Amino acid sequence: MGGELPGYRGKALQALKGVSAEIGDLLRVTRDGTAHEGLLIERSEYGDEDHVVLKLRSGYNVGVRITPTTRIERLGSGAKPAFVPPPPPPRRPGLPRVAIVSTGGTIASRVDYRTGGVRPALSAQDLYSVVPELSEVAVVEAEILYSLLSEDIVPAHWAEMAKAVARHIGDGVDGVVVAHGTDTMAYTAAALSFALQGLPCPVVLVGAQRSADRPSSDAATNLTGAVLAAARAPFAEVALAMHETVSDRSIVLHRGTKVRKCHTSRRDAFRSVNATPLARLEDGEVTMLSGDYQRRDPDRRLALKPDFEGRVALVKFHPGLDPGVLQWYVDRDYRGIVLEGTGLGHVGGYCHQAVQGAVEGGVVVAMTSQCLWGRVNMNVYETGIDLLKMGVVPLGDMLPETALVKLMWALGQTGDAEEAKRLLTTDVAHELSPRTTAD
Amino acid sequence: MGGELPGYRGKALQALKGVSAEIGDLLRVTRDGTAHEGLLIERSEYGDEDHVVLKLRSGYNVGVRITPTTRIERLGSGAKPAFVPPPPPPRRPGLPRVAIVSTGGTIASRVDYRTGGVRPALSAQDLYSVVPELSEVAVVEAEILYSLLSEDIVPAHWAEMAKAVARHIGDGVDGVVVAHGTDTMAYTAAALSFALQGLPCPVVLVGAQRSADRPSSDAATNLTGAVLAAARAPFAEVALAMHETVSDRSIVLHRGTKVRKCHTSRRDAFRSVNATPLARLEDGEVTMLSGDYQRRDPDRRLALKPDFEGRVALVKFHPGLDPGVLQWYVDRDYRGIVLEGTGLGHVGGYCHQAVQGAVEGGVVVAMTSQCLWGRVNMNVYETGIDLLKMGVVPLGDMLPETALVKLMWALGQTGDAEEAKRLLTTDVAHELSPRTTAD
Numbered sequence: 001m002g003g004e005l006p007g008y009r010g011k012a013l014q015a016l017k018g019v020s021a022e023i024g025d026l027l028r029v030t031r032d033g034t035a036h037e038g039l040l041i042e043r044s045e046y047g048d049e050d051h052v053v054l055k056l057r058s059g060y061n062v063g064v065r066i067t068p069t070t071r072i073e074r075l076g077s078g079a080k081p082a083f084v085p086p087p088p089p090p091r092r093p094g095l096p097r098v099a100i101v102s103t104g105g106t107i108a109s110r111v112d113y114r115t116g117g118v119r120p121a122l123s124a125q126d127l128y129s130v131v132p133e134l135s136e137v138a139v140v141e142a143e144i145l146y147s148l149l150s151e152d153i154v155p156a157h158w159a160e161m162a163k164a165v166a167r168h169i170g171d172g173v174d175g176v177v178v179a180h181g182t183d184t185m186a187y188t189a190a191a192l193s194f195a196l197q198g199l200p201c202p203v204v205l206v207g208a209q210r211s212a213d214r215p216s217s218d219a220a221t222n223l224t225g226a227v228l229a230a231a232r233a234p235f236a237e238v239a240l241a242m243h244e245t246v247s248d249r250s251i252v253l254h255r256g257t258k259v260r261k262c263h264t265s266r267r268d269a270f271r272s273v274n275a276t277p278l279a280r281l282e283d284g285e286v287t288m289l290s291g292d293y294q295r296r297d298p299d300r301r302l303a304l305k306p307d308f309e310g311r312v313a314l315v316k317f318h319p320g321l322d323p324g325v326l327q328w329y330v331d332r333d334y335r336g337i338v339l340e341g342t343g344l345g346h347v348g349g350y351c352h353q354a355v356q357g358a359v360e361g362g363v364v365v366a367m368t369s370q371c372l373w374g375r376v377n378m379n380v381y382e383t384g385i386d387l388l389k390m391g392v393v394p395l396g397d398m399l400p401e402t403a404l405v406k407l408m409w410a411l412g413q414t415g416d417a418e419e420a421k422r423l424l425t426t427d428v429a430h431e432l433s434p435r436t437t438a439d
Numbered sequence: 440m441g442g443e444l445p446g447y448r449g450k451a452l453q454a455l456k457g458v459s460a461e462i463g464d465l466l467r468v469t470r471d472g473t474a475h476e477g478l479l480i481e482r483s484e485y486g487d488e489d490h491v492v493l494k495l496r497s498g499y500n501v502g503v504r505i506t507p508t509t510r511i512e513r514l515g516s517g518a519k520p521a522f523v524p525p526p527p528p529p530r531r532p533g534l535p536r537v538a539i540v541s542t543g544g545t546i547a548s549r550v551d552y553r554t555g556g557v558r559p560a561l562s563a564q565d566l567y568s569v570v571p572e573l574s575e576v577a578v579v580e581a582e583i584l585y586s587l588l589s590e591d592i593v594p595a596h597w598a599e600m601a602k603a604v605a606r607h608i609g610d611g612v613d614g615v616v617v618a619h620g621t622d623t624m625a626y627t628a629a630a631l632s633f634a635l636q637g638l639p640c641p642v643v644l645v646g647a648q649r650s651a652d653r654p655s656s657d658a659a660t661n662l663t664g665a666v667l668a669a670a671r672a673p674f675a676e677v678a679l680a681m682h683e684t685v686s687d688r689s690i691v692l693h694r695g696t697k698v699r700k701c702h703t704s705r706r707d708a709f710r711s712v713n714a715t716p717l718a719r720l721e722d723g724e725v726t727m728l729s730g731d732y733q734r735r736d737p738d739r740r741l742a743l744k745p746d747f748e749g750r751v752a753l754v755k756f757h758p759g760l761d762p763g764v765l766q767w768y769v770d771r772d773y774r775g776i777v778l779e780g781t782g783l784g785h786v787g788g789y790c791h792q793a794v795q796g797a798v799e800g801g802v803v804v805a806m807t808s809q810c811l812w813g814r815v816n817m818n819v820y821e822t823g824i825d826l827l828k829m830g831v832v833p834l835g836d837m838l839p840e841t842a843l844v845k846l847m848w849a850l851g852q853t854g855d856a857e858e859a860k861r862l863l864t865t866d867v868a869h870e871l872s873p874r875t876t877a878d
Contacts, residue, residue, distance in 0.1 A: 149822055151785040154759045183781035187758050264783050264813025313764075316755040316779065318843055319626050320593045325752075328767050340755065342622035344703050346590040374703025383588055404757055 006042045010049025011066045016040070024078025027054060031070040036062050039078070096231035098138040098175050099168035100127065103161060103188075104148040105181025107208040107219050130212065131220045138231040141173065150181025150188075150207075155308035155408055158188055162195035162306040165203055169302055175202045175230025179223070182207035182261060182269065185240060189256035190405040191308065193238040193429035200300040204230045204253065205240045209267050218243050218267040225251030225281045233286040236296045238429065239278050243267040251281040255290070257402045257431035260372070273372055274397040274433060292430075307412035312336035314404040316370060317347045323354035330361040336407040336420070337365050339392070340400040345369055345376030346383045352390070359391040364417050366393040366407055366424060368400040375435065393421055396432050406431060445481045449488025450505045455479070463517025466493060470509040475501050478517070535670035537577040537614050538607035539566065542600060542627075543587040544620025546647040546658050569651065570659045577670040580612065589620025589627075589646075594747035594847055597630035601745040604635060604642055608741055614641045614669025618662070621646035621700060621708065624679060628695035629844040630747065632677040632868035639739040643669045643692065644679045648706050657682050657706045664690030664720045672725045675735045677868065678717050682706040692718040694729070696841045696870035699811070712811055713836040713872060731869075746851035751775035753843040755809060756786045762793035769800040775846040775859070776804050778831070779839040784808055784815030785822045791829070798830040803856050805832040805846055805863060807839040814874065832860055835871050845870060 004022050005013055021027060021040055028037045029052060038054030051063035052072070064070065102108040124142040128135050145164050146157065165176045180188055189205045196203060206226035208219035226241040229251075233239075238256035245268050258275035280287045311334045315325065329337055337358055341347050345367040347355065358365050367387065369376050375397035378384030388394065395403050410423035425432070443461050444452055460466055460479055467476045468491060477493030490502035491511070503509065541547040563581040567574050584603050585596065604615045619627055628644045635642060645665035647658035665680040668690075672678075677695035684707050691707075697714035719726045750773045754764065768776055776797055780786050784806040786794065797804050806826065808815050814836035817823030827833065834842050842863075849862040864871070 149785070149788075149820065151756075151781050151787045151822060152789070154787070154789070158758075183785055184758050261782065261810050262812050264808050264810045264815065266813065269810065269813075310759050312759075313761065314755060314757045316753060317590075318753045318840065319597075319623050320749050320751075320847070322752065322768075322771065324771070325764065325767065328764065329761075332761065332763070342590050343700065346588070346622055348590045348593070349588075350591070350593070369703050371700050371703045371708065373701050374705065374708075376703065381588065383590060401757065408759070 008043055008052070012049055012052050015066050015070065015072055016052060019072050019074045021072065021074050022078055025074055026076040027052075028073040028075055029054065029064045029070065030073075031064055031067065036064055037075065038062065096138045096174035097172070098140055098177060098227050098230045099165075099171075099173045100140055100142045100177045100179060100227070101161065101164050101168070102142065102144045102179040103146040103150075103153065103157070103181070105150050105179065105185075105207055106211050107181075107206055107223060108144075108147070108179045109211060127223075131223055133220075133224050134227055137224065137228050138174070140227065141168070143168075148181070150183040150185060153181075153184050153188060155191070155310050158191035158195065158308055159306040161188065162192055162304060165192065165196060166302055166304045169200060173201070175204065175233070177223070177226045177230050178203065178205045180205050180207050182209060182242075186260045186270065187401055187405055189238055189240045189254075189259060190402040190431070191409065193256035193431070194406060194409040195304065195306045195308075196238060197303040197305060197428065198300050199236040199238070199294065199302060200298050201236050201296055202230050202233050203238045205238070205256070207242065209242075209265060209269055216267070218248075221248050222251060228284065229253055229279070229281055229286055233279060234288065234296055235278060235293045236300065237278065237294050240270060241281070242270045244280060249282060252277045253279040253281065253286075255430050257429045258399065260399055260401060273399055274375070275430065305409070305413060308405075308408040309335055309411035310408065312338070312404060312408045312411060314338045314340060314400060316340040316400075317342060317351070319348070321348070321351060323351040326351070326354040326358050330358050330363055334363055335411045335417075337363055338395075338400060338403045338407055339365065339367050340370045341367050341376070342370060344380055344384060345378045345387070345394055346381065347387070349383065352386060355387060355392060356390045362417055364393065364407060364411065364420055364424070365391070366395050366403055368395050368398060368403045370400070372399065393424060395424070396435060398431050402431050447482055447491070451488055451491050454505050454509065454511055455491060458511050458513045460511065460513050461517055464513055465515035466491075467512040467514055468493065468503045468509065469512075470503055470506065475503055476514065477501065535577045535613035536611070537579055537616060537666050537669045538604075538610075538612045539579055539581045539616045539618060539666070540600065540603050540607065541581065541583045541618040542585040542589075542592065542596070542620070544589050544618065544624075544646055545650050546620075546645060546662060547583075547586070547618045548650060566662075570662055572659075572663050573666055576663065576667050577613075579666065580607070582607075587620070589622040589624060592620075592623050592627060594630070594749050597627055597634065597747055597844075598745040600627065601631055601634035601743060604631065605741055605743045605745075608639065612640070614643065614672070616662070616665045616669050617642065617644045619644050619646050621648060621681075625699045625709065626840055626844055628677055628679045628693075628698060629841040629870070630848065632695035632870070633845060633848040634743065634745045634747075635677060636742040636744060636867065637739050638675040638677070638733065638741060639737050640675050640735055641669050641672045642677045644677070644695070646681065648681075648704060648708055655706070657687075660687050661690060667723065668692055668718070668720055668725055672718060673727065673735055674717060674732045675739065676717065676733050679709060680720070681709045683719060688721060690720040691716045692720065692725075694869050696868050697838065699838055699840060712838055713814070714869065744848070744852060747844075747847040748774055748850035749847065751777070751843060751847045751850060753777045753779060753839060755779040755839075756781060756790070758787070760787070760790060762790040765790070765793040765797050769797050769802055773802055774850045774856075776802055777834075777839060777842045777846055778804065778806050779809045780806050780815070781809060783819055783823060784817045784826070784833055785820065786826070788822065791825060794826060794831060795829045801856055803832065803846060803850065803859055803863070804830070805834050805842055807834050807837060807842045809839070811838065814872075832863060834863070835874060837870050841870050
């Protein structure tokens with residue numbers, strides 16, 4: 001495992017050594033009559049032994065399998081000059097000020113063309129060089145708060161993000177963008193929606209599904225859209241900006257409490273559920289799609305409520321769920337459990353005793369639906385009525401993920417379970433749509 | 440709490456006693472200038488004290504609040520004649536034979552108009568009286584296997600259902616319909632897809648989102664559609680028949696492994712995910728929507744594989760998930776855990792040690808995505824690569840719910856974890872779509 005060929009082992013390593021190839025060299029690798037030309041890049045330490053990986057001129061990486069007939073030619077040596085960013089464009093006075101708080105993820109990275117590795121790239125100067133359009137939209141102030149994969153973000157990070165956003169708002173910016181990995185971005189969007197009340201300006205979360213080194217990357221369009229919305233949009237709420245469709249034509253701004261990632265890889269992976277999106281951005285213009293929103297008002301006083309209780313669990317019910325898991329959470333001093341029940345808000349009768357035990361143990365137990373679309377209604381069937389009678393809190397059309405975040409937030413605001421239930425069932429940021437009831 | 444007014448208490452009971460009303464009486468209840476006329480029906484034992492409930496002529500129930508100004512008039516006495524079903528229509532010789540196995544749920548019930556209570560109604564005679572169209576489509580043989588709310592159905596029930604279906608097929612029917620509550624119908628559809636291999640004829644699950652006493656009920660159209668598909672469709676697979684849209688025009692047949700309930704109340708609540716539906720039924724004709732299917736063949740020999748291992752859990756990852764819950768399942772001798780991870784198949788780094796512990800404890804740990812749409816790909820980010828290295832099994836585009844059922848099934852077939860993994864990752868019933876890989 002030569003230091004000069006990091007990540008390569010076995011057959012691939014041997015084949016590369018056979019032509020004295022080094023990382024960064026221009027190679028032609030031919031297999032089954034097809035030739036690939038590109039720069040040899042490092043592999044991750046867990047790569048297999050069968051492929052060499054080239055960075056093609058197109059920006060794509062390609063792995064070519066080494067078989068007895070694969071031929072490798074070394075066309076040129078590495079020594080690709082280090083990336084030197086061009087000087088930042090001149091700032092235009094009078095432009096809105098936008099803070100970009102980076103927490104990590106694909107959006108906040110750029111690929112090092114020599115190694116294929118991913119590096120954070122969010123100094124303001126880096127941003128201007130990578131996305132020059134930004135300089136026409138706003139004066140950007142960039143802060144790297146974290147460099148985290150979003151699956152590693154926990155409630156304590158939400159609190160720090162809320163404080164960072166509040167700091168920039170206190171500093172007088174016209175809007176804030178939070179760059180975030182897409183995996184848990186919707187959870188964070190909900191968290192900021194509850195933690196930042198009475199916003200004077202937009203707070204826009206943004207991510208990317210494809211890294212900036214791929215021709216299909218959505219990083220630049222999403223980031224430009226988010227900055228533009230933060231700078232100019234008329235709303236003062238927490239929103240999440242991503243591609244509206246697979247095309248680059250429009251960016252949609254989802255409400256932070258009504259959005260979830262509904263596709264693993266598409267650029268338009270995020271969807272508003274049980275709600276119209278807040279706004280659309282097309283041809284540089286923001287169009288409001290929702291009529292009922294909080295307007296931008298620089299004089300509005302932000303109420304920062306950043307505390308989240310970590311001892312809250314989301315439990316998805318399924319046929320055969322062991323009800324003992326609920327008691328396990330009670331024994332661990334959990335203060336809240338959000339159930340992701342079936343249909344209108346049910347769990348099997350064999351779980352009811354455990355639910356009752358949790359409620360009697362002082363745990364706030366709330367009900368959402370794994371259908372995701374629609375709303376729980378626990379008055380229709382006996383199962384729901386039984387659970388209501390035990391004290392389970394029905395959460396209407398609130399998404400399970402939003403419900404988890406809100407219960408963490410509610411229990412972060414108060415030590416009293418009844419007061420937490422009151423907060424949980426009071427609409428704060430459009431998470432709970434009113435229901436029209438017949439008589 | 441008079442025996443003659445079951446479920447009524449407090450104000451409502453007093454007001455009804457004031458006019459000597461009894462269940463079944465025709466009442467006019469006027470509040471705030473609006474008058475409702477209908478038959479007084481029983482309330483559930485958990486009803487509040489403030490409403491009387493009438494069955495309107497339209498079939499809807501309405502609850503009218505008792506306030507100091509609400510007026511009740513008794514227009515006629517009850518004594519509504521008991522429901523006497525009309526005689527069954529004559530059976531037409533030569534029609535296909537279809538077995539209907541009823542397990543419970545809204546589809547399998549009819550409302551007693553006197554009490555508002557729900558009663559199972561699935562003798563063949565009842566069916567012919569309630570849905571006379573059936574007699575033109577097939578000779579129906581009805582079996583009431585269970586009368587269960589579907590949230591109470593557990594893996595042991597799936598095994599019995601599979602055996603019941605196999606019995607009817609052995610008896611020579613041309614198709615089988617399984618009537619089921621909608622809440623967990625998709626889980627059961629997946630279970631039957633794995634348990635009934637080499638089907639000679641269609642097996643069609645069917646449910647209803649609205650009970651038969653409501654004008655908007657989908658029960659009759661869904662049931663007729665399911666029977667028609669079971670009788671005549673060219674496919675021999677497990678499918679799930681429900682409304683395709685909110686209109687009554689078409690019934691869609693989803694594949695049993697690729698379907699989930701995606702709305703709490705809409706009639707078109709079920710959606711095929713990561714797949715085209717199998718077929719559509721419109722104007723009495725079945726149109727195949729998927730080209731690749733197993734054709735009906737009365738000579739094909741059914742392979743019944745009804746065993747499911749109950750000690751398998753579905754754990755949805757969320758920010759701050761306590762990784763100790765995985766160890767809890769290991770300690771309870773669980774044999775499988777399906778993770779519903781984020782994005783391409785991730786869980787927070789703070790869960791990795793627990794995942795490794797579970798794998799080392801002999802538990803089969805598999806990965807799906809809470810995005811639901813798309814497919815896991817654990818080769819893109821280090822997080823995924825780390826999990827793969829531990830032995831986590833990536834499940835492509837398989838739905839988390841289907842993955843749970845399949846792992847229960849795989850571990851029901853073999854005591855060997857490696858063989859179970861092989862079964863889990865081998866496509867049995869279109870649950871795992873092939874993926875086109877670049878070199």
